[in-house]
Amino acid sequence: MKKGKATIHDIAEKLNITASTVSRALNNNPRISDATKKKVLKVAKQLNYQPNHIASALRSGKSRLIGVIVPTANRNFFSSVIRGIEEIANSLNYKIIISQSYDEFEKEVQTVEALLNARVDGILASIGKTTENFDHFEKVMKRGIPLVLFDRITNDLEVSQVVIDDYLGAYQTVEHLIKNGCSRIVHFTSSQRINIYKERLRGYEDALKDHGIDLDPELVVFSNMQLEDGKSSMNSILHKNIPFDGVFSSSDYAIMGAMQVLKENNFKIPEQVKLAGFGNEPFTSFTEPGITSVDQKSIPMGKLAAETFFELLNNGGTEAIARKTILKPELIIRGSSQVSKPNCSQALTDLQAT
Known part of the structure; x- marks a missing residue:
């Protein structure tokens, strides 16, 4: 055998059979006897044969691979979405390729191109914060490859989407916070180009x-x-002497930073300031006090995104009518946002005097 990766021709030569027979045996074709399959698999293992998925995809028209693009995989939310996607994909004998954009537009574009070159059967993606141009996703759609967006979406593309009701989660x-006495609530947010x-x-x-409080x-x-943004944002609020009695952050990470700064400045939580985040990251239940947060139903979101993909795949990809699936959020109330007898009016007075 010549140097390099083993091929089905190498296996065929060693067993003195045709390459087509090897191919059928490797694909568990019922026309090939069990004895031949066992021989082929044994030699394939000896030669460390690795199937060429791209070549296989070119022959069959399907790679059984799904590309998944997330801003970052080291967040519990995105890793849980990936888990949900993988559960559905694996049950249907599909594998996923996970790529991170790191919220960088160029990386996102390059990732889409790489996935297309890998002949994936579809792409599931959460858009990066800096993405304003969607030509790379339109390229996917023009090729007739199913595209499903989840969590971070855009209304500029007519594609199927799976999201949580971010509006309802924030409103609740x-x-x-208001029902627990707060009337001056800080809100941490980010680029309004991002739908969430x-x-x-x-x-x-x-x-x-709706509760008669002026913005x-x-x-x-x-x-x-x-x-770090949560820390700097809270430091800025305190430096400007802006009165407040509550903080609602669109990110658990930012509210965690705010909590650290408030504790360093000897504020009592929740007696003086009530806090709430969004995402229900694992650490929110381990802080003291625990942080109230919105659960985003990440695993169900991943499963629904995958199920939507397979429906599109079965219906001819982008020819199917795009639909939007909205999951209902759940507010997880912890110690950071309520006390037995809330007295935020007194807390506001205390803060103004600080």
């Missing part, structure tokens, strides 16, 4: 309006929503 959270942040801001604004633009803070 702010209403919860736009909807969460809208929910925040409507909850205030103060000073209380709306924009950032990248990471831990």
Whole structure:
């Protein structure tokens, strides 16, 4: 055998059979006897044969691979979505290729191109924060390859989407803070190009309006929503002496940063300031006090995204009518947002005097 990767021709030569017989045996064709299959598999293992998925995809028209693009895989939310996708895919003998865009537009474009070159049967994606041009996704659709967006979506593409009701999650959270006595609620948000942040801001604004509280633009803070952003945002609020008695963040990481700063400045949580985040990351239940947060139903979201993909695949890809599936969020109330006898009016006075 010549140097390099083993091929079906190498296996055929060693067993003195045809390459087509080897191919059928490797694909468990019923026309091939069990004895021949066992011999082929044994030699394939000896030669460390690795199937050429791209070549197979060219022959069959299907690679049985699905590309999954997420901003980052090291967040519980996205890793749980991936788990949901994988559960459905594996049950149907499909594998997934996971790629991270790191919220960088160029990486997202390059990833889509790489997945197309790998002959994936479809792409499931959550759009990066800096993405404004969607030509790379339109290229996927023009090729007739199923495309499903989840969590971070755009209304500029006529594609199937799976999201949580971000507006409802935000509205319920702010209403919860108001009912527990808060009237000056800071909101941490991010780029309004991203649908989730736009909807969460809208929910925040409507909850205030419906409870007769005027919106103060000073209380709306924009950032990248990471831990350090939460720290810097809270430090800025404190430095400006802006009165507040609650904080609702569109990210658990940012609210965690805010909590750290408040504790460093000796604020009592929730007696003086009530906190709530979004995402229900695992650490929210381990802090002291635990952080109230919105559960995004990440595993169900992943499963529904995968099921939507397979429906599209069975119906001819992009020819099927795009649909939007909206999951209902769940507010997980913990110690950061309520006390037995809330007295936020007194807390507001305390903060103004600080």
